[in-house]
Amino acid sequence: MSARLPTRWRGVLPYLSEPMPPDLTPESTGRTEVGVNLPMELVRQSVLEREYWPIPDEVATAYRGYRPTPLWRATGFERAIGARVPVYVKYEGGNISGSHKLNTALAQAHYYRRAGVKELVTGTGAGQWGTAMAAACALFGLRCRVFMVESSLRRKPYRGTLMRMLGAEVHSSPSGLTEVSGRHRDGTGNSLSLAIGEAVEYAATHDGVAFCIGSGETYSILHQSVIGLEAQEQLAGLEAEVDAVVGCVGAGSNFGGIALPFLAEERAGGAASPTLVAAESTTAPKLTRGVYAYDKTDATGSGPLEAMYTIGSDYPIPDAHSAGLRFHGAAKLISALRHEGDVAATAVSQPEALSAGQLLTKNEAVLPAPESGHALAAAARLATTGAADGERQLRAERGVLVCVSGHGFLDLGAYEQMLDGALDDEAPAEQALLGAVSGLTPIREPAGLAAGLAAGGSR
Template structure:
């Protein structure tokens, strides 16, 4: 198991764009999300390697290293021309890769004196991971879960409560941001996160915590790619394409960016990095590179991201945690510089890929992971410039045992795909300031990291 996380920041073509203040505020004001100082450093410093704290490493050892195998049955089923290597992150209590950063964040927040962590979650993997991490480190946990997802997957709520968390369906009756919603953001991760931000702000000893698109979260997820590099080397195997699903970007960043950093360090050409996103929220393939809000409150800094607009109402689908309007700053910057490719996948194709994988590999993928498997299958079956020549590595970011309702609908022929409304996309993106054309000044030295919590190390 790795003893250090690896940052991609030293290997970017240029520094990440600085954040802008919230709309209607002066530079340096309006930021209410506090972070432990170490997470601030991990977001801003260009140090490449960061030691994993001993307490976090000990917690990792209950489920890491995670398995990597060549999916020969899946290869045969899809007619693959090259090997497909699968990294499986579903073998822990949360059922997904999210526990990698949840444990790290709970550790740092507790050291900073926080007693309760509050978060928003889409499909529930992140909420479950944070509930587990809070239980391990002795913190209270409150989760706002997208209401439509909680209704489809009620046992996600049961598992979070079993781990000691308090769970609320979003929109809830507990926050002003939910009460003010006109239905345009209902059943969206943006609103659930906004409720968590507001709720945490009003509780003593509480802090908002999130685990997908943040630079420090992607750093913690680098254990995935670092293990893959060693595991592939032990098999004398090489890949020229690395695939992960993208909601905001943590599991994609975790598996792909260590390969990019290693190649840049060695002066080699990196493998093709392919982000698989939901066709219902195609920020990387149909969005704009602009400054946008990260949640429905709009009180935090506006970040440079590929986005379809935080005001866009994302169609309901079984894409779960992929139903988010924007991509992480790091992933967006790499996409903008041409280092990351993106493919949008419909829910039917994603679940069908998951069904095939289940039948031929005896592992049931989450719907999010099905999007990545569908893209990996295309790359493995195509030749030339559009495919892979040596092999494909794909992150199976979680299991699908709490998503069987989606597979039931697939088997019953009840699923279809709804394309985003072009007019709605244009309207949601039209007023966003494009990166490079900003009209407001930056927040300053710690822009986008949030204000550090006193006492953090």
């Protein structure tokens, strides 16, 4: 089902139950701090309680190359899982980056170029964000540099090749090019926090260069609202309604993009919001087993501390194919909504996620990224058992909307391991999580973490 390209992004800041806790300096002095070299329009999009923001003409022109993206009822997937309600798929994989990340990369490149920046540098896990940023920089005439998690780049070397095709300089992280990589060179090469930290340090030490981030910031979630806005129109065209909206969560941009326009519609006086379900990896279970506390966003610790659900920025997250979900914390906006009870969450193992991905491949002829497999597995649970987070039952006449945030053509190594029976999964131990967050400043009482960890799952 097609839709019109939205002309405005839609935010939820006017509709929060409580204001988000302010960012703190690393010294926790209580002062709010703005990121270095951040264009003022992105600052405004992060702090102003304004619902609609016009999409700049040159960004809209770039969007028209691949948007609107398709939405369909996945009847083959429904049959395969034994669904009792319809499942609708919103697919974001049909662009050069292979994921939803291009929606904010294009917007950010536009604003940074307008602010006079010559080069953008970033960190990436699975590579979708790095590819999106490389493509956006190429389109808007900016240089691009990407630090990619070593284990991901080793598994998916063609991600690096694609970024280089687009003109980007690509470094395996830890790279040895930055001081922070020297301090954290433990041989694992498995830290998205470190890759981001390397990008932060590089930008801070080079003129005309700015660091950009693809998922956790409030403005990037705003830019992703095109996903949910299109989905609302497409569902209306099908005369369909849903009781749940599902997206996977690394930091939270594609989940926020698909889900938060439904929350905004409810708060603005429209129809009741569906249950908004964030599906995360059991290897990085911040929303289901983490603590709501102030934590670092990267390994340098030089930026402001943000209020987030976190398992600790220094926690050594186990290796997994879903690199885009392998981040220690959730976006402060998603975390605040979780804290207020507006967002439900569930954790999905790697084998369950890739099995769900295989079912979509066999029955809908769409190969999802492993990250999106987590959302599909959560949607399958909802469509078959009708429960999310042990909370609310779905009504039989309505369905589930799931965002498939990217394709898996460069992730076939993960699927090969699954088919060969060689796929495993490593969930964090309770005591390891407690140790990783013990030095953080909690926003909830510390007992809340212990209770959540003791439960061993969603809360």
